[in-house]
Amino acid sequence: MTSIELPAEHIQRIERDGDVVAARQTGRRIAAEMGFGRPEQALIATAISELARNIVSYAERGSITFRAEDHAGRRGLRIVAEDRGPGIPDLAQAMSDGFSTGNSLGLGLPGTQRIMDEFDIRSIPGEGVTVTVAKWISR
Amino acid sequence: MAVRVPILRQGRTLIASFQDDLSDSDILSLQGRVLEDVIRHRATGVIFDVSALDVLDSFGTRTLSDIAAAVQLRGARMAIVGIQPEVAFSMVLLGLTLSDVPTALDLETGLALLARAVP
Numbered sequence: 001m002t003s004i005e006l007p008a009e010h011i012q013r014i015e016r017d018g019d020v021v022a023a024r025q026t027g028r029r030i031a032a033e034m035g036f037g038r039p040e041q042a043l044i045a046t047a048i049s050e051l052a053r054n055i056v057s058y059a060e061r062g063s064i065t066f067r068a069e070d071h072a073g074r075r076g077l078r079i080v081a082e083d084r085g086p087g088i089p090d091l092a093q094a095m096s097d098g099f100s101t102g103n104s105l106g107l108g109l110p111g112t113q114r115i116m117d118e119f120d121i122r123s124i125p126g127e128g129v130t131v132t133v134a135k136w137i138s139r
Numbered sequence: 140m141a142v143r144v145p146i147l148r149q150g151r152t153l154i155a156s157f158q159d160d161l162s163d164s165d166i167l168s169l170q171g172r173v174l175e176d177v178i179r180h181r182a183t184g185v186i187f188d189v190s191a192l193d194v195l196d197s198f199g200t201r202t203l204s205d206i207a208a209a210v211q212l213r214g215a216r217m218a219i220v221g222i223q224p225e226v227a228f229s230m231v232l233l234g235l236t237l238s239d240v241p242t243a244l245d246l247e248t249g250l251a252l253l254a255r256a257v258p
């Protein structure tokens with residue numbers, strides 16, 4: 001197997017509207033460099049946009065970390081969206097289609113779960129939210 | 140700040156062409172400008188050409204629906220044209236349908252669509 005240089009871990013601070021755009025552009029660029037196809041790049045960029053926007057809307061600030069991974073030759077992009085905002089008291093409720101405390105569509109979290117291969121959400125009320133998602137290159 | 144979305148006029152139709160990745164505030168500022176232009180030019184139709192956009196997330200979609208509803212209230216019609224195939228695919232998986240806004244493949248079809256709708 002040829003060894004491919006994976007991009008180093010990259011952390012993007014999220015605290016303003018413009019950071020949402022920057023984060024999804026960074027994610028798309030890394031995904032393209034890793035060899036994801038255009039449809040998958042779009043899915044990854046969309047997921048990042050949803051997670052970053054939730055940080056700005058509900059937690060004010062946080063970060064998104066991008067990590068290229070290689071498991072036995074299978075390559076994937078892991079994305080961790082973290083904040084130390086108010087947290088989510090009822091995760092099941094937040095994960096259901098249409099639930100929103102922000103008078104929005106309530107599709108960001110459940111939709112992100114649908115478009116990524118792996119999805120994990122944790123929250124301790126009062127201490128913030130961590131959402132970890134991953135997408136693997138299909139072969 | 141430079142205008143990120145120029146609004147052109149063709150007869151009584153306005154055409155807003157999205158240039159590239161827009162921030163939320165860019166989209167929100169567009170909302171006001173489109174409505175002002177609809178009133179100023181007595182426009183009967185508005186077309187949003189989103190073929191240059193490579194992401195349309197829940198915020199963007201909701202804002203486009205809101206603009207369409209406001210345009211409708213001003214007696215004009217709005218259509219969205221040029222949604223990229225991979226963008227459409229992501230939107231469907233996310234659960235975004237845009238079912239209340241007419242869409243067309245490209246600008247030409249969109250213009251024809253609006254022309255048909257005008258009494």
Ligand SMILES: Nc1ncnc2c1ncn2[C@@H]1O[C@H](COP(=O)(O)OP(=O)(O)OP(=O)(O)O)[C@@H](O)[C@H]1O
Pocket residue numbers: 050054055058059083085086087088094095099100101102103104105106107108109110128129197198
């Ligand atoms: N980082 C976060 N911190 C605190 N609460 C959050 C966070 N992310 C999501 N939530 C809560 O979970 C709910 C559901 O989030 P989700 O992204 O699915 O929908 P939304 O943001 O309300 O609407 P949409 O994403 O469709 O515009 C939010 O309304 C909010 O109450």
Ligand SMILES: [Mg+2]
Pocket residue numbers: 050053054107108109197
């Ligand atoms: Mg959201």
